[in-house]
Amino acid sequence: MAFNHGVTTSERATSVLSTASVSAGIPIVFGTAPVNQTGLTKAPVNTPVLVNSYAEAVNAFGYSDDWKSYSLCEFINAYFQLNGLKPAILVNVLDPSVHKTVVAAASKNVVDKAVTILDSSVIHDDTLTVKSSDAATSYAKGTDYTVAFDSDGNTVISIKPGGAIPSGVSALSVAYTKLNPSVIDADDIIGGMDVGTGLVTGLELVNQVFPRYGLVPGLILAPGYSHNPTVAAVMVAKAGNINSTFTAFALTDMPTDTLKRYTDVPAWKNINGYTSALQVPLWPKASKGGKQYHMSTHIACAIGVADAANDGVPVASPSNKSLVIDAAVLADGTEVFLGPDQANFLNSQGIMTVLNFVGGFKAWGNYTGAYPASTDPKDVFMSIRRMFIWAKNSIILTYWSQVDNPATPRLIETITDSINIWLNGLTASGYLLGGRVEFNAADNPITDLMAGKFNFQIYITPPGPAQELAFKFEYDAAYLETLFG
Incomplete structure (x- = not known):
C-alpha cells in the first residue's frame, strides 16, 4: 500500500443510476420510394435510414405525389410536413437495379430548349439516351445535353449551347429505363435473409x-401493405421480438376496397387475425386536400404529437386527438360518415377509426386488437400497453451495463433504489398512478441465484384513458325557494 501522511479523499460510482432515455414513438416505416432521385451516393435499398426533416427524407428517398406507387412519400408528407414531427426511420424495398422497366425510344417535343418527361420514375443512368428525331445521330450527355430532376421529380433534358444538337430543333428521340413499383408485393415488404449472401431485406431489417x-423503434408501419394479413402478422411478430430484447407496437390498416360497410369490419378483423395486444387495427382511410392517406400514417402522427406533449412518455392515448385531415374515405374515394354510435361500435370490437363530431376530425378508439377477447388493462388499452413497452425498454437500456457485475447486496441495492426513484418521479409527474420494484427471496430460489439469475418484481399502474365520463342530472325542487327571495 502506498504511504500517505495527511488527509486523503476518494470517490466511488454513484449508487443510483440515471435512467436511459427511450423515445416510445419513433416509427420505422416500410414501403417504396422514387430512389432514382436520391441525393445520396447510393440509392437506399433495404437499408434503414434515419431522417429528421422533410428535406433529409426527400434528399435520401426522392419524392412523388404518386403515393400509390411510392408509399413512403405519403408518410413523409404527413409526418414531416403536415405535423412537423421528427425523427423517423424509413426503409425502401424498391431496387432500381431489379424493379425496372425499359421504355423504348420515342420522339419527344423540345420546348424552350428542353425535353421534359412527366414521370418521376426515370432512372438517370446510361440507359437514358438522346438522339436526333430520326435516331440517326446520337448525342453525348454532358457535352450536348444535361439531365436533371425538376421540383416535381420530372426529368428535364436541357440542350447545351455549343453542343452538337442543332439550334431550333423541335424534337428529340429519347429512350430510358424507369422504376417499376407495381411489381412490389407483400413478399418484398416481409423480406427475409438470403442464406447464400446473408443479405437482409424487408421487415427483417427492424x-x-x-x-x-x-434507437429502439417504437412503432412499425407499412402503409399500403399492412392491410395484407400476412404482412400484418409479420409486423406484429417483429414488434414483439426486436433483437430478442426490445418490444414495439404495430399500426395495421384494414382494407377499404373490399370492406365498405363499417358493420363488416369486425368480422374481417377476427377472421384475419388482427387481434394482438401489440397492434391497433385501423379503418377506414383518411383524406386531405383530395389526397388519400392510410390511417396508420395519421395515427403515427397523432401518437407522435401526444408523446411530444408529455416529454416523450406514451401516457396519453391518441384517441380524441386531432388529425390533420378533412375526410374519412374508402379506397374509391367515397366519404365515410361515422357518428358516435357507429364509431363506438368499431371501438367495442377493438378497432380504431375516425370521428368528426366535436372539434373536427379526431382519432377515435383506445383499444388494441386484443379487445374484446381480452380484458386485461395492460393488453387492451393502447396507452397502457405502450407504457409497459416503454418502461420495459427503458429498464433494458439502463441496466444492461450491470449485467455480469458481481452479484453483491450493493448491486441489488443500486438497482432497486434507482428503479424506485425513477418510478417515484414518473408518479410525481402524473405518468404513473404508482410503481415500485421488489427483490424478494420468494422470487429468487437458491438454484436461480447459483445459476446467476436474479429476479426483480416491478409493479406499475399507468393511468388509463378516461373513456367514459358519466354525468347524472336531477331536478332539485329545493331551488324553487329562490323564487321567494
Whole structure:
C-alpha cells in the first residue's frame, strides 16, 4: 500500500443510476420510394435510414405525389410536413437495379430548349439516351445535353449551347429505363435473409435499427401493405421480438376496397387475425386536400404529437386527438360518415377509426386488437400497453451495463433504489398512478441465484384513458325557494 501522511479523499460510482432515455414513438416505416432521385451516393435499398426533416427524407428517398406507387412519400408528407414531427426511420424495398422497366425510344417535343418527361420514375443512368428525331445521330450527355430532376421529380433534358444538337430543333428521340413499383408485393415488404449472401431485406431489417443508430423503434408501419394479413402478422411478430430484447407496437390498416360497410369490419378483423395486444387495427382511410392517406400514417402522427406533449412518455392515448385531415374515405374515394354510435361500435370490437363530431376530425378508439377477447388493462388499452413497452425498454437500456457485475447486496441495492426513484418521479409527474420494484427471496430460489439469475418484481399502474365520463342530472325542487327571495 502506498504511504500517505495527511488527509486523503476518494470517490466511488454513484449508487443510483440515471435512467436511459427511450423515445416510445419513433416509427420505422416500410414501403417504396422514387430512389432514382436520391441525393445520396447510393440509392437506399433495404437499408434503414434515419431522417429528421422533410428535406433529409426527400434528399435520401426522392419524392412523388404518386403515393400509390411510392408509399413512403405519403408518410413523409404527413409526418414531416403536415405535423412537423421528427425523427423517423424509413426503409425502401424498391431496387432500381431489379424493379425496372425499359421504355423504348420515342420522339419527344423540345420546348424552350428542353425535353421534359412527366414521370418521376426515370432512372438517370446510361440507359437514358438522346438522339436526333430520326435516331440517326446520337448525342453525348454532358457535352450536348444535361439531365436533371425538376421540383416535381420530372426529368428535364436541357440542350447545351455549343453542343452538337442543332439550334431550333423541335424534337428529340429519347429512350430510358424507369422504376417499376407495381411489381412490389407483400413478399418484398416481409423480406427475409438470403442464406447464400446473408443479405437482409424487408421487415427483417427492424433488428438493424438499434445496432445502427442506438434507437429502439417504437412503432412499425407499412402503409399500403399492412392491410395484407400476412404482412400484418409479420409486423406484429417483429414488434414483439426486436433483437430478442426490445418490444414495439404495430399500426395495421384494414382494407377499404373490399370492406365498405363499417358493420363488416369486425368480422374481417377476427377472421384475419388482427387481434394482438401489440397492434391497433385501423379503418377506414383518411383524406386531405383530395389526397388519400392510410390511417396508420395519421395515427403515427397523432401518437407522435401526444408523446411530444408529455416529454416523450406514451401516457396519453391518441384517441380524441386531432388529425390533420378533412375526410374519412374508402379506397374509391367515397366519404365515410361515422357518428358516435357507429364509431363506438368499431371501438367495442377493438378497432380504431375516425370521428368528426366535436372539434373536427379526431382519432377515435383506445383499444388494441386484443379487445374484446381480452380484458386485461395492460393488453387492451393502447396507452397502457405502450407504457409497459416503454418502461420495459427503458429498464433494458439502463441496466444492461450491470449485467455480469458481481452479484453483491450493493448491486441489488443500486438497482432497486434507482428503479424506485425513477418510478417515484414518473408518479410525481402524473405518468404513473404508482410503481415500485421488489427483490424478494420468494422470487429468487437458491438454484436461480447459483445459476446467476436474479429476479426483480416491478409493479406499475399507468393511468388509463378516461373513456367514459358519466354525468347524472336531477331536478332539485329545493331551488324553487329562490323564487321567494
